[in-house]
Amino acid sequence: MNQLLKLSDFSVSFTTPRGDLHAVRGVDLSVAKGESIGIVGESGSGKTVLSRATMGLMPSTATCTGSVEFNGVPLSDLSHAEVRNYWGTGMAMIFQDPLTSLNPVRRIGSQLMEGLIVRLGMSKDQARARSVELLERVRIPDPYAAMKKYPGELSGGMRQRIVIAIAIACTPELLFADEPTTALDVTVQAQVLELLAELRQEFNMTMILVTHDLGVVAGQTDRVVVMYAGEIVEAAATKDLFANMKMPYTEALMKSIPRLDQSSGQRLRVITGRLPDPTTPEPGCSFAPRCEYATDKCRAEKPPLVTTQTGHQYRCFFPIGGSL
Amino acid sequence: MAGSGKLHLRLDSDPLLIVQDLVVQYKVNRKSFVSAVAGISFDVLRGETLAIVGESGCGKSTLGKAIMQLPRPLGGTVVLDGVDITALDGNDLRDVRPKVQMIFQDAISSLDPRLQVKNIIDEPLKVWKKGTAAERSIKVDNLLNSVGLDPVVVRDRRPYEFSGGQCQRISIARAIALDPVLLVCDEPVSALDVSIQAQILNLLQDMKEKLGLTLIFISHDLAVVKAVSTRVLVMYLGKICEVATPDDLYAHPAHHYSRALIAAVPIPDPEVGVDKIRVTGEPPSPVNPPSGCRFRTRCESASQRCATEEPQLQEVGLGHFVACHHPVTN
Ligand SMILES: Nc1ncnc2c1ncn2[C@@H]1O[C@H](COP(=O)(O)OP(=O)(O)OP(=O)(O)O)[C@@H](O)[C@H]1O
Ligand SMILES: Nc1ncnc2c1ncn2[C@@H]1O[C@H](COP(=O)(O)OP(=O)(O)OP(=O)(O)O)[C@@H](O)[C@H]1O
Ligand code: SF4
Ligand code: SF4
Ligand SMILES: [Mg+2]
Ligand SMILES: [Mg+2]
Numbered sequence: 113m114n115q116l117l118k119l120s121d122f123s124v125s126f127t128t129p130r131g132d133l134h135a136v137r138g139v140d141l142s143v144a145k146g147e148s149i150g151i152v153g154e155s156g157s158g159k160t161v162l163s164r165a166t167m168g169l170m171p172s173t174a175t176c177t178g179s180v181e182f183n184g185v186p187l188s189d190l191s192h193a194e195v196r197n198y199w200g201t202g203m204a205m206i207f208q209d210p211l212t213s214l215n216p217v218r219r220i221g222s223q224l225m226e227g228l229i230v231r232l233g234m235s236k237d238q239a240r241a242r243s244v245e246l247l248e249r250v251r252i253p254d255p256y257a258a259m260k261k262y263p264g265e266l267s268g269g270m271r272q273r274i275v276i277a278i279a280i281a282c283t284p285e286l287l288f289a290d291e292p293t294t295a296l297d298v299t300v301q302a303q304v305l306e307l308l309a310e311l312r313q314e315f316n317m318t319m320i321l322v323t324h325d326l327g328v329v330a331g332q333t334d335r336v337v338v339m340y341a342g343e344i345v346e347a348a349a350t351k352d353l354f355a356n357m358k359m360p361y362t363e364a365l366m367k368s369i370p371r372l373d374q375s376s377g378q379r380l381r382v383i384t385g386r387l388p389d390p391t392t393p394e395p396g397c398s399f400a401p402r403c404e405y406a407t408d409k410c411r412a413e414k415p416p417l418v419t420t421q422t423g424h425q426y427r428c429f430f431p432i433g434g435s436l
Numbered sequence: 437m438a439g440s441g442k443l444h445l446r447l448d449s450d451p452l453l454i455v456q457d458l459v460v461q462y463k464v465n466r467k468s469f470v471s472a473v474a475g476i477s478f479d480v481l482r483g484e485t486l487a488i489v490g491e492s493g494c495g496k497s498t499l500g501k502a503i504m505q506l507p508r509p510l511g512g513t514v515v516l517d518g519v520d521i522t523a524l525d526g527n528d529l530r531d532v533r534p535k536v537q538m539i540f541q542d543a544i545s546s547l548d549p550r551l552q553v554k555n556i557i558d559e560p561l562k563v564w565k566k567g568t569a570a571e572r573s574i575k576v577d578n579l580l581n582s583v584g585l586d587p588v589v590v591r592d593r594r595p596y597e598f599s600g601g602q603c604q605r606i607s608i609a610r611a612i613a614l615d616p617v618l619l620v621c622d623e624p625v626s627a628l629d630v631s632i633q634a635q636i637l638n639l640l641q642d643m644k645e646k647l648g649l650t651l652i653f654i655s656h657d658l659a660v661v662k663a664v665s666t667r668v669l670v671m672y673l674g675k676i677c678e679v680a681t682p683d684d685l686y687a688h689p690a691h692h693y694s695r696a697l698i699a700a701v702p703i704p705d706p707e708v709g710v711d712k713i714r715v716t717g718e719p720p721s722p723v724n725p726p727s728g729c730r731f732r733t734r735c736e737s738a739s740q741r742c743a744t745e746e747p748q749l750q751e752v753g754l755g756h757f758v759a760c761h762h763p764v765t766n
Contacts, residue, residue, distance in 0.1 A: 126597070128593070128597065129592070130589075154601075155599050155600070155601025155602060155604075156598075156599040156601060156602055160599060160600065208544075208600045209542065209544040209545060209600060210542070211542040211544070211545040212542075212544060212545050251719055252719075253493070253718070253719040253720060253721050253722065254721040254722075254723065257464070257721070257723070265462070266493075267492060267493040267496075267497060267498075268492070268497060268541040268542060268622075268623065269492025269493060269656075270492060270493050272492075273492075291600065294623075294626040294656075295492065295541070295623065295626060295656070296492050296656060297489070297490065297491050297492050297656045297697065298656065298658065298697060298700040298701050298702070299491060299696060299697055299700045299715040300491060300492045301656070301700070301702075302700045302702075324633070325702065325704075326704035327701065327702030327703055327704040328702050329704070330702065330703065330704050330705055330706040330708075331702050331703075331706070350706050351706045351707070354704075354705060354706050354707075366704075368633075368634045369659070369704060370633075370634070370637075370657070370659040370660050370662070370663045371659050371704070372658060372659045372662060372686065372698075372701055374659070374662070374663065375683070376662050376663065376665075376681070376682045376683050377663070377664075377666075378663060379638060379641070380633075380634035380637055380638055380663055381634060382634045382635045382638060386584055386585075386586070389586070389589055391589075
C-alpha cells in the first residue's frame with residue numbers, strides 16, 4: 113500500500129511553570145493512503161495534541177521532535193508557512209471544540225466559502241453554491257438560511273456539522289476528525305459518518321478518527337491505535353483488536369463502556385486512579401499504578417512495543433492471553 | 437406538531453420542577469421566528485434523573501437554558517419547589533439562581549481562558565459569599581478531587597492547557613460548587629472518554645444520593661441515558677414525542693422517531709453490521725414546521741390525519757406516554 117503519513121519517534125512537550133509536560137512520547141505511526149485509523153484513549157492521553165502537532169498547529173510553548181512525513185515530504189523540516197500550504201487540500205481537521213474553532217462574529221457562509229476561494233480558487237458564486245451543497249450533505253436544515261447565521265445562533269450539533277463541512281470543503285487527502293460526532297444524536301451521527309465513508313470511497317480520502325465511542329470505531333475504522341499517557345500502547349486491525357486485545361488498559365477501557373444491553377440503573381465500571389502526571393513520567397510501564405496485573409518488573413522497567421506476526425502491536429510484559 | 441398534552445404530568449407527587457406550556461422563540465429576521473421550544477410540559481420528581489434526548493437542533497439546550505431563565509421564556513411557567521420562577525425578578529430571581537445550575541454544552545469555551553482553574557471554581561463561591569478565602573480554597577480542592585483532577589497539578593493552570601475532557605470536569609466542579617438542588621447537565625460527558633465518563637456519571641449518581649440532587653440530563657448517548665436516568669423524554673423539533681422509563685422506551689419505543697433513534701445506536705463490535713432503519717428525508721425547517729405531527733414529513737406511517745391534527749400525549753403503558761396517532765406496536 114501507498115504510504116501517506118509517517119510519524120517517526122514523534123514527541124511533543126509543552127513548557128509549563130511546573131516543568132516540561134510530555135503530551136506525546138515517541139510515537140511511530142504509518143498511515144496508508146485510503147486507510148481509516150481510529151485513535152482511542154483516556155481523556156488527556158494526547159490524542160488531540162498528536163493530531164494538531166502533525167498538522168503543525170501548535171502554540172509557541174510546544175516543542176516537537178522526531179519526524180513527520182506527508183506524501184514523502186518531511187514536514188518537520190519545512191517552515192510554518194510551507195506547512196500551511198498543505199492545509200485544506202492536503203490535510204484538514206475537524207476540531208474537537210466547534211465553538212472555539214469557528215469565528216463567532218463571522219457568518220457561517222463566509223467561513224465556509226473562504227477555503228473554497230483561497231485554496232481552490234473558486235469564484236464567489238461557485239463557492240456559495242458549493243457551500244450550500246456542503247451544508248445539505250451535513251444535514252443542516254434550511255442551508256440557505258444557515259449561510260447567513262452566526263455560530264451562536266446554531267445548536268451545538270449544528271455547529272459541529274459546520275466544522276465538518278469546513279474541513280471537508282476542499283476534499284483533503286488526509287482528514288483528522290477529532291471527536292467529530294460527540295454533539296450529534298445517533299441518527300444524524302449515522303448520516304455524517306456515512307458521508308465521511310462516501311468521501312473515503314469517492315476520493316480515497318484517508319481518515320484519522322479520534323473518538324471515545326467504540327461503536328463508531330468498530331463501524332468506521334480499519335485499524336485502531338490505543339494511546340495512554342502520550343504513548344501508543346496497542347495497535348491492531350480493528351477486528352483483531354476487538355477480538356483479542358492484549359493490553360490490560362484496552363480491556364479496562366472496553367469494560368467501562370456503557371452498553372445498551374445492560375440493564376438500567378447499574379453503576380458503571382471505572383478504571384480506578386488517573387493518568388500519571390505528564391510532567392513526571394513513570395520509570396516503568398505508565399499504566400502500572402492502575403493495572404491489576406502489575407508486578408515489580410512493570411514498575412521498574414519500561415515495556416517495549418512488541419509487534420506480532422499479524423502486525424498487532426502492544427506495550428506490555430504480561431499481555432492478556434500470553435505473548436504471541 | 438409532534439405532540440402536546442399534559443397527561444404525563446404527576447402533579448400529585450409533589451415534583452421538584454413543573455414546566456408547563458413552555459415556549460421559547462428566537463428571532464430569525466424581521467418577519468420570522470423559530471419556536472425552538474414549542475409548548476412543552478414536563479415535571480421532574482425529587483431525586484429523579486430525567487434524560488432529554490432528541491435530534492440535534494430540536495431544542496434541548498434551549499429548553500435547559502429556559503429552565504434557568506436564560507433567556508426568559510416567551511410563554512409558560514417554570515415552578516421550582518412550589519415557586520413560579522418565571523414570575524420572579526430582581527433579587528427574588530437572584531436568590532433562587534444558585535439552586536439551579538447548568539453544565540453547558542460547550543465546556544471548553546464556557547470557561548474563561550484567562551483565569552486559573554482555582555479561580556474559575558472559586559468564582560461562584562466568592563460571588564455567593566460561601567466562607568472565607570481559606571475555607572473556599574479547601575472546598576475548591578475537594579471539588580477538584582471529586583471530579584478526578586489532582587488539585588496540586590491543576591489548580592494554577594488555565595483552561596487552554598487542558599484536554600477537552602479535563603475542561604468538562606472543571607465545568608462540572610464549578611457547577612456543583614454551590615450545592616444546587618437541580619442540576620441541568622447539557623451533554624456533560626460527550627467530550628469524555630468512556631472511563632472518565634463512567635467516573636463522572638458515578639460521581640453525579642453519588643451526589644444525587646448524598647446531596648439529594650435532582651438531575652436533568654441532556655445527552656445523545658442512549659447507553660449512558662439508560663444507565664443513569666429514571667425517565668426519558670424524547671423530543672423532536674421543539675415538541676415532546678414520547679415519555680417513558682429507559683427500559684420501556686428501549687424495549688418498546690412507541691413513537692416512530694424514537695424507534696429510528698434507538699435503531700441507529702452504533703454497536704461496539706466490528707462483526708455486527710450497521711442497522712439500516714434510518715431517519716430519511718430532509719430535516720424540516722424549524723421556521724416553517726410541518727402541520728399536524730412535526731415528524732410526518734419523515735415518517736413512514738404518516739396518514740392524512742397526521743397532517744391536520746396535532747397528536748396529544750396518550751398513555752400506552754404504565755408511565756409510558758406517546759404523542760402519535762399511529763403508535764408503533766410490537
Ligand atoms: N497548550 C497546552 N499547554 C500545556 N499543556 C497542554 C496543552 N494542550 C494540551 N496539554 C496537555 O497535554 C495532554 C494531552 O492533551 P490532549 O488534548 O491531547 O488530550 P486528549 O487525548 O485529546 O484528551 P480528550 O479526550 O480529553 O480530548 C494533557 O495533559 C493536557 O493537559
Ligand atoms: N441564540 C440563538 N439565536 C437563534 N437561533 C437559535 C439560537 N440558539 C439556538 N437557536 C436555534 O434553535 C433551535 C434549537 O437549538 P438548541 O441549541 O436548543 O438545540 P439542541 O437540541 O440543543 O441541539 P444539539 O443537540 O445540536 O445541541 C435550532 O434550530 C437553533 O438553530
Ligand atoms: S506492563 Fe505490567 S503494568 Fe503495564 S500493562 Fe502490562 S501488566 Fe500492566
Ligand atoms: S404516525 Fe403520524 S403522528 Fe405518529 S409519528 Fe408518524 S406522522 Fe407523527
Ligand atoms: Mg482531545
Ligand atoms: Mg444542545
